[in-house]
Amino acid sequence: MLHRSHNRAKARLEIHAPVFAALGDETRLALVVxxxxxxxxxxxxxxxxxRLTRQAVTKHxxxxxxxxxxxxxxxxxxxxxxxxxxxxxxxxxxxEYVSGQWDQALARLKAFVER
Amino acid sequence: MLHRSHNRAKARLEIHAPVFAALGDETRLALVVxxxxxxxxxxxxxxxxxRLTRQAVTKHxxxxxxxxxxxxxxxxxxxxxxxxxxxxxxxxxxxEYVSGQWDQALARLKAFVER
DNA sequence: CTAAAATGCAACCGTATGGTTGCATTTTCA
DNA sequence: TGAAAATGCAACCATACGGTTGCATTTTAG
Numbered sequence: 001m002l003h004r005s006h007n008r009a010k011a012r013l014e015i016h017a018p019v020f021a022a023l024g025d026e027t028r029l030a031l032v033v034x035x036x037x038x039x040x041x042x043x044x045x046x047x048x049x050x051r052l053t054r055q056a057v058t059k060h061x062x063x064x065x066x067x068x069x070x071x072x073x074x075x076x077x078x079x080x081x082x083x084x085x086x087x088x089x090x091x092x093x094x095x096e097y098v099s100g101q102w103d104q105a106l107a108r109l110k111a112f113v114e115r
Numbered sequence: 116m117l118h119r120s121h122n123r124a125k126a127r128l129e130i131h132a133p134v135f136a137a138l139g140d141e142t143r144l145a146l147v148v149x150x151x152x153x154x155x156x157x158x159x160x161x162x163x164x165x166r167l168t169r170q171a172v173t174k175h176x177x178x179x180x181x182x183x184x185x186x187x188x189x190x191x192x193x194x195x196x197x198x199x200x201x202x203x204x205x206x207x208x209x210x211e212y213v214s215g216q217w218d219q220a221l222a223r224l225k226a227f228v229e230r
Numbered sequence: 231c232t233a234a235a236a237t238g239c240a241a242c243c244g245t246a247t248g249g250t251t252g253c254a255t256t257t258t259c260a
Numbered sequence: 261t262g263a264a265a266a267t268g269c270a271a272c273c274a275t276a277c278g279g280t281t282g283c284a285t286t287t288t289a290g
Contacts (some may be wrong), residue, residue, distance in 0.1 A: 019141025025278080026132045029209075036213045038220020044236060052280040056279055058237080063277095077236050085217050092210050095203055098151045102200050105153020140248085159266060171249055173267080178247095192257040192266050 016094050019087045027052065028060050031068045034082065035070065040080040131209050134202045137182045142167065143175050147198065150185065156197040 023029055031046060047057045056086045061081055064070040072079050138144055146161060176196055179185040184202045187194050187210045 017139055017141045017144050017188065020135050021146070024132055024136025024139040026128075027278090029132050029135070032213060033216075034222070036216035038217060040223065042236075052278090053280065055239095055281085074237090079237065079244080083217060085214055088210055088214050088217075094216070095207050095210070098147060099203050099207070100199055101151040102153060102198060102203075105151070107284075109153065144246090157266075167242085167248090168250065169267080170269095174248070189267090194267065 016091060018089055019067045019069065022063055022069060023091075025060065025063075027057070028064055031057075031060060031064065032069065035081065035083040038083075040073075040082040042078040042080055043079070046081065123142070131205060133181045134184065134206055137178055137184060138206075140175070143179055146172075146175060146179065147184065150196065150198040153198075155188075155197040157193040157195055159193070161196065 023032065027050070032048075034046065035041065043054060043058055043061065046061065047054045050057060061070060061072070065072055065081075067087060068084060070081050071084050072081050074080075138147065138156060142165070145165075150156065158169060158173055158176065161176065164170045165172060176185060176187070180187055180196075182202060185196050186199050187196050189195075222227065
């Protein structure tokens with residue numbers, strides 16, 4: 001059972017890099033925090049409070065959309081964006097895998113030293 | 116207590132973006148996986164199996180080092196790199212915060228609808 | 231119907247990024 | 261001591277990235 005989650009995490013490593021990259025920007029990181037509040041926000045709403053242009057924010061939103069962290073639906077004259085938590089769960093799985101491996105390595109080292 | 120972890124995560128948001136960016140590259144992602152095995156690896160060892168140049172791998176390692184995910188010590192004629200799990204823990208905290216907010220938002224929505 | 235609101239589209243720009251090549255430096259070991 | 265191993269340093273290159281500006285399009289509301 002531990003073996004299964006191991007393979008699952010390893011099989012999906014390729015998918016993760018672009019998702020991590022999407023969060024590798026302060027603006028996008030902040031957007032995700034705002035979107036995590038659960039509502040759907042228009043581009044104008046998401047631009048408000050930022051020192052950036054609306055178009056800059058739009059670009060960031062498209063990046064998030066392309067990696068599947070955000071979904072967009074047109075409603076009237078505005079585009080509403082809302083979070084999709086699945087990629088975040090995948091990132092958590094990856095990090096759990098890495099730190100799990102690390103912890104096991106430390107445990108083996110400890111057992112070896114104490115022998 | 117839930118309120119405290121909320122503020123802690125929010126206070127450190129600036130730190131996280133470069134760390135996420137560091138994992139936003141397939142090569143670095145793979146390096147971290149390898150380093151999670153717990154040993155210290157030389158540059159030559161980490162280059163082995165990759166299609167990249169040693170210098171390319173070195174650059175990636177410096178990136179990981181600059182965000183604190185990896186430490187380097189010179190031993191004889193080789194540079195040994197090993198993982199530092201703290202930044203990974205910080206990323207996990209951030210993701211926990213975001214998905215936690217999201218879950219709470221969904222719960223509020225559910226409570227509202229069922230009223 | 232028309233003006234304002236919200237967005238889309240596209241060109242453009244400076245800089246960061248990922249990668250290479252070439253050469254110098256330090257350590258090891260026979 | 262001298263060659264091979266492991267790395268460091270630096271220049272260079274193409275392209276991706278973050279951001280802006282300008283203008284066209286669609287929707288709303290008076």
